[in-house]
Amino acid sequence: MNLPNKLTIVRVLLIPFFVVLLLLGHAHNDDMTLRIIADVIFIIASLTDMLDGKIARKYNLVTNFGKFMDPLADKLLVCSAMICLIETKQLYSWFVIIIIAREFIISGFRLIAAENGIVIAANIFGKIKTVTQMFMIIILVANIPFAPLQIVGEILKWVALVMTILSLVIYIYQNSAVLKEQN
Structure with a gap:
């Protein structure tokens, strides 16, 4: 069990x-203290x-456990946050369904590729998607009643959605050979 x-x-x-504090903050009239801690x-x-x-790559500490758990942990964190933001009425369910569907599609794609001995690395669009989603979540969770921040949150919602769809389309296009039957 290494550091990464x-x-x-x-x-x-x-x-x-995170989930408990965010939902408690919401249940208690958007208690800012609980939301900020979340x-x-x-x-x-x-x-x-x-x-x-960064640590795993720099110090050659890449493990099979890390290859499996790291992306799973990311998906659990982001999806948990977005589902909670449906509860707080800050995201629509259709929005979160699109984002979760993208994750399932990419995971399925990677499974098919792995069965054929192909490793598909994350591309820059997927990384931008993740960063955008995380910034969106940070702004929405804080829920600070300051108009410019509210506007930034709304913009980040749409950028995150566009990057989710765009990264999926590019990912499938770049790796479409994975879906072709090999005899």
């Missing part, structure tokens, strides 16, 4: 605390995502 894998586990363990937890969890990958 420990950071991934910490990310997963932070998710329930936001700090989300930011810390998001930073472990960036940090574990």
